[in-house]
Amino acid sequence: MDDRGRRFLLRLQTGGTFHFHGGAVPHALILGSEEGTVVHSQTGARLACMRPTITDFILKMPRGAQVIYPKDLGTIVIRGDIAPGMRVLEAGSGSGATTIALCRATGPDGQVVSYEVRADFHDRAAANVEAFFGRVPSWLELRLGDVREAAATGEAFDRAVLDLPEPEGVLPEVRTALRPGGILVTYLPTTNQTQQAVLALERGGFAEIETIETLSRTWHVTERSVRPDHRMVAHTGFVIISRRGRD
Ligand SMILES: C[S@@+](CC[C@H](N)C(=O)[O-])C[C@H]1O[C@@H](n2cnc3c(N)ncnc32)[C@H](O)[C@@H]1O
Numbered sequence: 001m002d003d004r005g006r007r008f009l010l011r012l013q014t015g016g017t018f019h020f021h022g023g024a025v026p027h028a029l030i031l032g033s034e035e036g037t038v039v040h041s042q043t044g045a046r047l048a049c050m051r052p053t054i055t056d057f058i059l060k061m062p063r064g065a066q067v068i069y070p071k072d073l074g075t076i077v078i079r080g081d082i083a084p085g086m087r088v089l090e091a092g093s094g095s096g097a098t099t100i101a102l103c104r105a106t107g108p109d110g111q112v113v114s115y116e117v118r119a120d121f122h123d124r125a126a127a128n129v130e131a132f133f134g135r136v137p138s139w140l141e142l143r144l145g146d147v148r149e150a151a152a153t154g155e156a157f158d159r160a161v162l163d164l165p166e167p168e169g170v171l172p173e174v175r176t177a178l179r180p181g182g183i184l185v186t187y188l189p190t191t192n193q194t195q196q197a198v199l200a201l202e203r204g205g206f207a208e209i210e211t212i213e214t215l216s217r218t219w220h221v222t223e224r225s226v227r228p229d230h231r232m233v234a235h236t237g238f239v240i241i242s243r244r245g246r247d
Pocket of ligand 1: 065067068092094095096097098099116118145146147148164165170
């Protein structure tokens, strides 16, 4: 982070140099030092160096498909009750942002199975997940294919997370793959898609349906003034929570 709060995400490499508007910083100044260390570029600009948080990483990582923003990932993990040891079905993997959050939530005692129909997005998700964790977690399986294929595998999932344009088209198969009482989280960007999905969930044997929008506003706090920031991420999408009832 520079003195104006601008953030840069980089992977340190032996012999590497980071170039930015404030000059150049050899990676060797940072490698091996403690988190929070402050270094100076050759032209005197200051940089504070920290390991990235999941939020830093998701906002800066290369994208193929549009990612789910951290504010919504928080809602998905907590309202979807996704916990260590659970088996989670996901589609589509997209850029891997949601996959990263799900792997963190289930931990190594759980399992995440993520489907993606597009080979380029499947590869992008794998690269991002690997860059975040240092390797693809052993408890993650990235499958190139349609999430509807999960129904035929005989696997039973505790939770399912869908971020794809027409979830109603995959609901019967996802319901088959979810254990009774399992929770399905559906994420959609628009109201008309949300309405269609909720109606399809009602028809499709899902109960306790709840639609949530998460508004997150940062504030500017100084000695002289306390006010909301002028800019915010105003709209991202809607999170629909539902539960698989018994047949
Ligand atoms: C918006 S992106 C998902 C982004 C992801 N949640 C993230 O945070 O990076 C939606 C993805 O769903 C994939 N997709 C659409 N229908 C699918 C299906 N039936 N099975 C698996 N993937 C599907 C698309 O190819 C696309 O990559």
